[in-house]
Amino acid sequence: MRLVKLVMLLVFAVALVSPFAFTRSAEGAGATEAPADFDAFHSNGLTDDNTFVNVDEANFNEVEDTTKGLGPTYNAQSCRECHQNPISGGISQITELRCGHEDGNGNFVAPTIFINDGANSIPNRSLVNDRAICPGIVTDPNGVQHNFLQTNIQERVPGSENIRTFRTSLNVLGDGFVESIDSNTLVAIANNEFNQTGGAINPLIIQVPVLEAPGQVRVGRFGWKNQLASLLSFSSDAYLNEMGISNPLNPTDFTTVCKVTTDPEDTVDSTGLADIDRFARFMRATKAPSRDLALAATSDAQAGQQIFNSIGCAICHVTSITTAPAGTVINGGKFTVPAALGNKIIHPFGDFLLHNIGTSDDITQNSNVNADFMRTAPLWGVRTRDRLMHDGESLTRNDAILRHAGEATFVINNYINLSTNQKNQLITFINSL
Ligand code: HEC
């Protein structure tokens, strides 16, 4: 009886898989579409809308200052400053600066950056913060006055660091669904890409630390290098690295120069949560980016989608992925996939895997082997992006496509051989995402 049921389920699941869509799902039957909209007012069902808007999104939007722990070195005052287009959680034109060099064996080495006229240094960090505090004369939270008038701790790229890159801000909308993808589903997608292309496309999977579960690792999926796997980990990492706010999972600032607060600056409050918990809950509660439905309905966009599938773009820019069932325990035991995120079909037009398409910035993060690889840019919501690729240096869709080489060479050759009309249809499709 159980066996018959299982076989029927399998037949049903196979029938759902279209040969062109590269649909991958661990569970298949019973999965429903994830809610998709650029909606700043309603959650995807994970939290009630009041919590979503007035507690979690408000926290994501909150502008921090020196007395709240901003800096000493930092990039911006609020998560929203870099994640906002067209609503909080989207992308932005803001880029970040990273640098480093290679040792004699060709391995990436993160720099030591001297600050405060050489009196202090920040070692072993490829990120170069674009801003710094040292706000003149300031009173700390205990009422003590400090004079920072002559202090300068702005970070700069040392001349020795010949690897330099910008990284564009990423979309976080819908990332709760991405977090809820079973690691084995990502491995299955990788194997399928390898097998269907005879190994020409050979994605890299890395296991990265889950900060909230010390000692535990998980298949990385967030950031241009897949350097993290959980949204709580990313919240903690971003709060420290982007805003200079130390927190329960990253309790120490990079320098004490010009500091008027005590580490950790973000702590659990009377509601039982720290800011990083609310950031993670906000991102988990967002809907997925939605299509431009008017453009998507045009015959050009539809023809473009067929071309996207048939020439091989969809091998890496995967059309559909199904999340793990509700109740699945992930993130090293620290998160259980809730009903709002479980067994949901998303259309990320990405595989959340690392590829060598010849564009990499040669930097490693949370891995010794991801120097030559970048994560496939998920194309959901890409119509909100005017500067493309990790460095934002491709300013047209055509330029971005033509930069793909390496593993993507045979697909890009297919693109080059399209007629002008077909290329335009493909780009119309991309503009509908
Ligand atoms: C100065 C700009 C800036 C600020 C401020 C900022 N971010 Fe980001 N964020 C970025 C950039 C750039 C990336 C891509 C980083 C990379 O991989 O190199 C990113 C990536 C992310 C990602 C990964 C998304 C994905 O799908 O891979 C998450 C999650 C995230 N940020 C959350 C946050 C949170 C939460 C805050 C506030 C605590 C925050 N960010 C503050 C610029 C910023």
Ligand code: HEC
């Ligand atoms: C081998 C996997 C692979 C294939 C095949 C592939 N891509 Fe990509 N794509 C990537 C990766 C990886 C990136 C990010 C590269 C970077 O930023 O350095 C990317 C980035 C992009 C971007 C930039 C998006 C953004 O937000 O910046 C566009 C647009 C794009 N691809 C379209 C296409 C199209 C159209 C095709 C088919 C002609 C295609 N890709 C085929 C892996 C692939």
